[in-house]
Amino acid sequence: SVPLDDFPLYQPFTAFPDNLAEAQRPRLAALGKEVLEEKVLPAFQQFKAFFADEYIPKASEEISASKRYPDGEAFYAYRIKRFTTTTLSAREIHDIGLREVARIRKRMDAIIEQTGFEGSFQEFVHFLRTDPRFYYTRPEDLLVGYRDICKRMDAELPKLFGKLPRAPYGVRAVPAFAAAQATTAYYNRPSADGTQPGWFYANTYDLKSRPKYEMEALSFHEAVPGHHLQIALQMELEDVPKFRTMASYTAFVEGWGLYAESLGKEVGFYRDPYSEFGALSYEMWRALRLVVDTGIHAFGWSRQQAIDFMLENSALTRKNVENEVDRYIAWPGQALAYKIGQMKIRELRTRAEEELGERFDLRAFHDLVLSAGAIPLDILTRRVENWIAQQKKS
Template identity: 40%
Template sequence: MRFSFAATVSLAVLAMGLGSCASIQPAPPQVALTLTPTDPADAHNALFALFKDDDEATLKLNPMSAIYRGDLRYADRFGDYITDAYYDATRAQAEASLARLHQIDRAWLNETDQVAYDVFDFQEKDLIESLSPRILPLTRVRPLNHFYGFQSAYPTFASGKGGAPFATLLDYENNLRRHAGYVTWIDRAIGRFREGEAAGVVETKMTIRNVIEQLDNQLAQKPETSQYYTPVTMFPASIPAGEQARLKTQYRAAIVGQLMPATKRLRDFLATEYLPRARDGSGEMYMKGGDALYRYQIKSTTTTDMTPEQIHALGLSEVARITSGFKAVQGEIGYQGNLPQFFDYMRTNARFQPKSRQALTYGFYAIGKEGQARIPGLFSSVPKAKLAIRPYDPTIEKFQAGGSYEQGTPDGSRPGTFYFNAYNLPERQTWGMTTLFLHEGEPGHHFQVSLAQENDALPPFMKFGGNTAYVEGWALYAETLGYDMGFYKDPYARFGTLNDEMLRAMRLVVDTGLHSKGWTREQSIAYMLSHSGMGKTDAIAEVERYIAIPSQATAYKVGALTIQKLRKKAETELGPKFNIRDFHAQVLMTGALPLAILEAKIDRWIATRKAG
């Protein structure tokens, strides 16, 4: 999706995708192309010219997206985020591109180009709907909460350990220029919140309290220990000593004179004005227009026509199925007691608690090394990009998920990064490490994101875009490959993967429970603790995540079940002609597809293999 420059895998980064250049005017209508209707070459060229033009316009509207891709042409700009001009320009661009697409005769495209045509058509229509008068007024006035927004993502981005490069003197100076844009965004966010107050469309008290705590953590830091200061503690040797001294002075001045005052303005506004007017009910059903918004979000996130009621029922069914798997593991281990007692044993026994952040890091690297030996049997293509593994920064870890992935650059100059959560180590469990690595790292997000963006045969929107159902569906499916790779012969590791699968099943129940059935935060936490071995810290973070980003969590299971269904169908219909490496190539090598388009593609592949 255009709004994501991290393929939706990191939700803080996902929120940063709503950007534009410093001064935006609505995009002019694009010039229509006259095609020779019987010339496939002209149809292909027209299609890819459209993709190229649309991508270029999108990068100009979203300079931060360009930086994440390693394109630094607009790196001196932050973006005109959340302005009416930005929304108008984005909508105009999408409408013009969609009209231009429909001038191309799809019938004259080859099969791969038809897939690209269908994906672009789907995404542009969804983007336009998200910017419609029915949806946009419900989202633009809630520009941030504890799970998305620049206030949590930008400090890491600008830290020298995130998306912004710091290899040259210009990189350091561009970072200073972007700081001014971030400060402007903070003040605009305050203005949008005030619009929401007037319209009766407000965030929850819980999410705003969490944001205030995030901001308090940032404000408590001294300038020299701030993430914003880190780049000037790690200069490349190519920057002269005199320039280093100047930059240190300027970076500290920006922190003291710009960044921290703006952070305090936002913090004080939220604490004194907005929080008393925020809503008590956790779910969107308690917000003006929330029911219609949630139904749209479900449709957009899952790329299906499923309703909240259907997703809730699917979740209950999956919870029952996975519960049977827990009971089987309990019997294999020989634990005496009921299932809730078994969960408590698994979440509290000291033997399963990691000793340190460093031990977790070493453990994840060991899992990765073991997995690399088994990857060739399942995949014909592997990423060129390396995978880095590191914990979240301590200032943000409390409100983060158990792990996330941040994409690298297509040329490999910045590796993909798997972030894991080391907050409150006694409530982290080693039995969950394997499945978490398979999901966030290899062969999960790192494979899916990197193989797409390294594939020069794909147009940019397919290399760098995505939808949650496919992206997270693939990562959850990748967890199940631990069975093929032999990781789950150990019953404790198998408990770990069942626990993570149960998490995704419970998400279907809890997300829809919160937003369409009136479930409370406390009721949702209790449900998750009683049906799995997850710790209370994780359960709280998960539930507060669903409150903050409605519908996102439902896409994992919907996507994974679709891929599993397609694999089973291929195995059954192809028999000895089925090849798992070829199947995975079919799923992965055309980027993130809406689920109906993925199903149609696999059906065509099955038919071709059967005929051959």
């Protein structure tokens, strides 16, 4: 139950735009209050009661998509294909995930040793979670920190890209009414008519769960060179059907976001070991998804087995891990897209570097990857292969 004054849908009736006549405001406010109290809030309460009293009691206790649905194995294979835009099997993705977890864990252990910390992996994670030096105490300081990171990355973008979007972006706090349930950060694209910038929303609620050492990686993923740069460029594409400017393929969009996190290292970020550990923690999180999602939906893992595996290999809190695992159970295959997309972009870059040698131009490569907007990974592969062939001829 939410007091009407705190209900988001009531807020427009408490702060009218300047161009609305004063004489009309009391009538509209009263009408809005009446409709919300008599129709909207009761409908929300009925919806909540339906979930509590009817839906949840009848929901399946089987967590594996392969076992929960008729032709479940075929269903999960389709989900993999849909979200990754590849023909990889569950076994192939599971094994890729295990290799990536081992590789990233080795790098994380090396950084722990570099800091001089004496103790286990989990003891180091506990140290990071509890030492006050890693956390802001004022919301405005967190926002200033994010804005500083973004401003410094803005200055480095010409080293990485030949073409940048016209649309600006800003950093603002997640709205108070949503902060308690919202993720750490997210991005909203610019308006289609160009009147609104893109927004990187940072959550300032519960500051003790918003460590400084994750801020660089998070900024690069959500703002630039991640989601804002990629999505704004796509929205500004010319000579393509309108739907192409809005198309979204999770493997491409989130794969680019994760790849963008790694670009910080190439232009002078992650200078202290804790920030680098934070970046690796984010990459580990996405690698764990490959193992856990396929483990649950193809190989019979229990919820507890998935939770334990993630806790053993990540810096995520137990609550975050439980929420993540429940997400994978409810949304089979979606979480695979991030790491699979990132690895494909990195693989294509490595191939281009090896085949072109000194002729490889990183800025031109990035421009090519983003020049068609979000596309399936097999189409991206063909575009890069054609580009490599053209570069060899020139």
